[in-house]
Amino acid sequence: MLNPKVPGRAPSRRPAPLVDPVAPAEPKSFAPREQRSPAAIETPTAGLDLRRRALIVVPTLNEARSVAAIIARMLDDDGLVDPLVVVADGGSDDGTREIVREIAARDPRVRLIANPGRLQSAGLNIAAAVGGDRAWLVRVDAHADYPKNYASTLIDEAIRMQASSVVVSMLTLGVTPFQRGAAAAQNSRLGAGGSPHRRSGAGRWVDHGHHALFSLGAFQAAGGYDETFSHNEDAELDLRLTRQGERLWLTDKVRIGYYPRRSPLALWKQYFSYGKGRARTALKHYAALKFRQALPLAVAPAVLGLALSPLFWPLALPALAWGLVALGYGAVLALLKGDMAVLLAGPAAMIMHLAWSTGFWTQLLTHGGQRWVEKVLAPPRQAVS
Secondary structure, three states, X not given: OOOOOOOOOOOOOOOOOOEOXXXXXXXXXXXXXXXXXXXXXXXXXXXXXXXXXXXXXXXXXXXXXXXXXXXXXXXXXXXXXXXXXXXXXXXXXXXXXXXXXHHHHHOOOEEEEEOOOOOHHHHHHHXXXXXXXXXXXXXXXXXXXXXXXXXXXXXXXXXXXXXXXXXXXXXXXXXXXXXXXHHHHHOOHHHHOOOHHHOOOOOEEEOOOEEXXXXXHHHHHOOOOOOOOOOOHHHHHHHHHHHOOOOEEEEEEEEEEEOOOOOHHHHHHHXXXXXXXXXXXXHXXXXXXXXXXXXXXXXXXXXXXXXXXXXXXXXXXXXXXXXXXXXXXXXXXXXXXXXXXXXXXXXXXXXXXXXXXXXXXXXXXXXXXXXXXXXXXXXXXXXXX
């Protein structure tokens, strides 16, 4: 059996435990399942192909409309062996927890745990601790569409390519007119800048993608997600994984469906946070931006120049050129797709660009200001005689 973390190396042999080794052994419990600790839930593994055992984690916060369907979709997988679906809930008040408890009471393959940190990154880190000796960690978002046999296909790809992580591409979908416009923008170079996981194509090795599957050992060795990140935690972890020698495979065997924000304000808030998160990653690791990431940085200064153009009219030119390109690109997309709602791709892309740029500069300047204040207010160093 191949070690999912180190390609080509056989793992050390150890007997398969009957319980997940996350706590000292406890006496057998006869309490309701949701009240029992993970160690009290037996998981027989004799005779199973342990390479195909997966921990599937679904972080939730008010996902009552979709959580049952997502759990059913993950368990309806012909290629999995002894799967464990862990729903890490951040304090839902819409009935999500009650739905999961009811499912878990009927199906021992489902477990509900609390995520006090509320963020997806915190929930995934907590859930990773109950994975036992399962080889793989699968990350599943409750508001996305997944194909049948999603998790087992990811495992097949990881074993075939000897990859420590398998990432997937996304097809953005829309229902309302604004969503369809935003989806068209995000599926194009206008909104995604040519990001590999935002378009279909042949499988390849990448340095980042939409998170889908990890070797549980590699995930834990890297320290899991940085829980101080509310956004861009995926790219930050990918950076640490690649720096420790792990390989990320972007598969072309499965693709997920993603639904963008329904309103301009919600889209603005999302991309503002994305920009701040990307700046935090760059500052934490001193990582240079790629060209497609650096180009939107010019948008916020260009809009500032437009505001100052009454003082000097040429300052308006960069913002006007950007607006014409975005709106023109959206018009072309609408013609190609035959959908008038896609005309909103231009405005949606402009919201994404400006919000991302503003968020990045806000984080960068805030960080710089904090460093300057710390330097000014730092007590003077005593001379050493």
